[in-house]
Amino acid sequence: MSDILEVRGLTKRFGGLAAVSEVDFSVREGGILGLIGPNGAGKTTIFNLITGVYKVTSGTVTFQGKNITDMEPYLIADLGITRTFQNIRLFKNLTVFENVLTACHASASYGLVDSFLRLPRFRREEKALQEKALELLSILGLADRKEAIANGLPYGLQRRLEITRALALDPKLLLLDEPAAGMNPDETEQLMRLIGDIRDRFKLSVLVIEHHMDLVMKLCERIVVLNFGQKLADDEPDGIRGDKRVVEAYLGGGDE
Amino acid sequence: MDAYLEGIIMLSGINLIAVLGLSLLTGFAGLFSFGHAGFMAIGAYSAAIVTTIFKLPFSLGLAASAIVAAGVSWLIGRATLKLKGDYFCIATLGFGEAIRLILDNFQGLGGARGWPGIPPHTALWNILLLDVIGVVLLAHLVRSRHGRNMIAVREEELAAQVAGIDTFRYKMMALVISAAYAGVAGALLGHYMTFIQPKMFSMVKSTELTIIVIFGGLGSISGSVLGAVVLTFLPELLRAVDKWRLVVYGLAVIGIMIGRPRGLMGGFELTPSSVKRWIADRKDAKTAKADRMAEDAGNGKDVR
Numbered sequence: 001m002s003d004i005l006e007v008r009g010l011t012k013r014f015g016g017l018a019a020v021s022e023v024d025f026s027v028r029e030g031g032i033l034g035l036i037g038p039n040g041a042g043k044t045t046i047f048n049l050i051t052g053v054y055k056v057t058s059g060t061v062t063f064q065g066k067n068i069t070d071m072e073p074y075l076i077a078d079l080g081i082t083r084t085f086q087n088i089r090l091f092k093n094l095t096v097f098e099n100v101l102t103a104c105h106a107s108a109s110y111g112l113v114d115s116f117l118r119l120p121r122f123r124r125e126e127k128a129l130q131e132k133a134l135e136l137l138s139i140l141g142l143a144d145r146k147e148a149i150a151n152g153l154p155y156g157l158q159r160r161l162e163i164t165r166a167l168a169l170d171p172k173l174l175l176l177d178e179p180a181a182g183m184n185p186d187e188t189e190q191l192m193r194l195i196g197d198i199r200d201r202f203k204l205s206v207l208v209i210e211h212h213m214d215l216v217m218k219l220c221e222r223i224v225v226l227n228f229g230q231k232l233a234d235d236e237p238d239g240i241r242g243d244k245r246v247v248e249a250y251l252g253g254g255d256e
Numbered sequence: 257m258d259a260y261l262e263g264i265i266m267l268s269g270i271n272l273i274a275v276l277g278l279s280l281l282t283g284f285a286g287l288f289s290f291g292h293a294g295f296m297a298i299g300a301y302s303a304a305i306v307t308t309i310f311k312l313p314f315s316l317g318l319a320a321s322a323i324v325a326a327g328v329s330w331l332i333g334r335a336t337l338k339l340k341g342d343y344f345c346i347a348t349l350g351f352g353e354a355i356r357l358i359l360d361n362f363q364g365l366g367g368a369r370g371w372p373g374i375p376p377h378t379a380l381w382n383i384l385l386l387d388v389i390g391v392v393l394l395a396h397l398v399r400s401r402h403g404r405n406m407i408a409v410r411e412e413e414l415a416a417q418v419a420g421i422d423t424f425r426y427k428m429m430a431l432v433i434s435a436a437y438a439g440v441a442g443a444l445l446g447h448y449m450t451f452i453q454p455k456m457f458s459m460v461k462s463t464e465l466t467i468i469v470i471f472g473g474l475g476s477i478s479g480s481v482l483g484a485v486v487l488t489f490l491p492e493l494l495r496a497v498d499k500w501r502l503v504v505y506g507l508a509v510i511g512i513m514i515g516r517p518r519g520l521m522g523g524f525e526l527t528p529s530s531v532k533r534w535i536a537d538r539k540d541a542k543t544a545k546a547d548r549m550a551e552d553a554g555n556g557k558d559v560r
Binding site: 053089101102103106115117129166168 | 397400401407408412416419420421423
C-alpha cells in the first residue's frame with residue numbers, strides 16, 4: 001500500500017541547536033506509526049513541523065503526494081491532517097458540544113450574509129453541523145456530557161474530547177501527542193482500543209507519540225525511535241525491542 | 257418625553273452601537289482595542305461629508321460611515337493583526353490618536369475648532385431601530401460558524417489553527433465588522449450633536465467603550481446592552497453630586513470588577529431559552545440535592 005505521509009531530511013534548528021536533524025520516515029495509508037524517544041528527542045517538534053506550526057529549516061513533508069512543507073496550519077488541517085496536543089488545548093470555556101461543533105465548521109460553506117440574515121442555507125447547513133457534532137459525540141461516548149464545560153471535564157475525558165474535536169474535521173491522518181499521558185493502566189488500555197476503533201471506523205492513518213511502551217508495542221505496526229533529534233531506528237515492534245541502541249538510549253536495562 | 261431624559265436615552269443608544277461592535281472584537285474574538293473612537297470619528301466625518309457637503313440623505317451617510325470605517329479598519333488590520341495581544345492593543349491606541357491628530361490639523365473639515373451645522377437627522381426612532389438591527393445581526397453572527405470560529409480564536413488560537421480556522425481572516429472579520437458598527441455610532445453622534453470636533457473622539461472615548469464592554473461582561477451581547485445603558489445613565493444621574501461624579505463612576509466600575517470579575521453578565525446570555533434553562537437548572541439542583549440527602553440517609557443506614 002502507498003504512503004500517506006512522507007517526511008524526508010526533516011531538519012529544525014533553534015539557533016545553534018538542532019532539535020530535529022535529517023529525519024526520514026513515512027506513514028503507511030491506514031497504518032499506525034509510533035514515534036518514541038527520550039524527552040527532548042524532538043518528537044513534538046516533528047508534529048509542529050508537519051502541522052505547519054513551526055517553519056522547517058530544511059527537508060520536506062509530503063502528504064498524499066502533495067508537498068505541504070511550510071504551509072499555513074489551517075490549510076494543512078483543511079487537507080486532512082489534524083492533531084492533539086501534549087498539554088491539552090481545548091476551547092476551555094465552551095461546552096463539550098460547542099468544542100466539537102466549532103471544529104465541524106469546514107463541513108459547511110454558508111457565508112457571512114447567510115449568518116447575519118439566517119437565510120435558508122444557514123439553517124440547513126447549521127442543522128447538518130449540529131447533527132454531525134452530536135453523532136461524533138455519541139460515537140466517542142461523550143454525548144451525555146455534551147453540555148458540560150470542557151475545562152471541568154475529568155482529565156481522561158478532556159483527552160477524549162480533543163480527539164473528538166480533531167475527528168470533526170474528517171481527517172485522513174491523525175497525530176496524537178502523548179494521548180495516554182497521566183492515565184492509569186485501565187484508561188490506557190481503553191484508549192488503545194479507542195485509537196484502533198477510530199482508525200478502522202474513520203479510515204484514518206495515525207501517527208502517535210507515546211511513552212507507555214505497552215501501548216506503543218501493541219498498537220503500532222511500525223515504530224520510529226528518535227534520540228537527540230536524530231532517527232535511531234525505524235522498524236516493527238519486535239525489531240525495536242531487540243535493537244541494542246534503542247534499549248540503551250531509551251528502553252533502559254541494557255547491560256545492568 | 258422629558259427632553260433631558262430623551263437625550264440620555266439617545267446617547268446610550270448611540271453608545272450601544274459602538275459597544276456592540278467592540279463587544280464582537282473584544283468579547284468574542286478576544287482582541288482589545290483602545291482606538292475605537294478613531295473609527296467613530298471616521299464614521300462621523302464621512303457621514304457629515306455625505307449629508308452636509310453632498311446634501312445626500314442620511315441613510316447614505318450612515319452607509320458611508322460603515323463602509324469607510326470598515327475600509328480603514330481593513331488597512332489597519334493588514335498592518336497590525338499579525339501582532340500578538342498587547343502589541344495589537346498598543347497599535348490600536350496609536351491609530352486612534354493618529355486619526356484624532358490628523359483631523360485636528362486638517363483645516364478642510366474644520367480642524368480642531370470643529371465642524372458645526374450638521375443637520376439634526378438623528379432621532380430616537382432611528383437610533384432604537386439601529387440598536388435592534390445591531391443586536392439581532394450580532395446575535396445571529398456569534399451563533400454561526402463564523403462567530404464560533406472567532407470565539408475559538410479567543411479561546412485557544414493554536415488549537416483553532418490546527419482545527420482548520422484561518423485565525424488571521426477571522427480576526428480581520430471581527431475587526432472590520434466592529435469598525436463598521438463604530439462608524440455608524442459616530443455618524444449618529446454627529447447628526448445628534450449637529451457639531452463634531454476631533455476632541456470628542458479621543459482616547460477617553462475609546463477607553464469608555466472598552467470599560468463598558470468589560471463591565472457588561474466579555475462574550476455577552478446582553479451584557480453589552482446592559483453595560484451601555486447603565487454606564488451612560490450613571491454619570492448623568494450623578495450630575496447632582498457633580499464634583500464626585502467621576503469618583504463614584506470609578507468606584508462603581510471597580511466594585512463590579514471585584515464583585516463580578518467576569519463582568520455583569522460574564523458570558524451569560526439573556527435569551528428566552530437561557531432563562532428557561534436557568535429555571536430548569538434551579539429545579540434540577542433542588543431535586544438533586546433532595547436525592548443526595550435521601551441517598552446519604554440510605555447509605556448511612558447501610559454502613560451501620
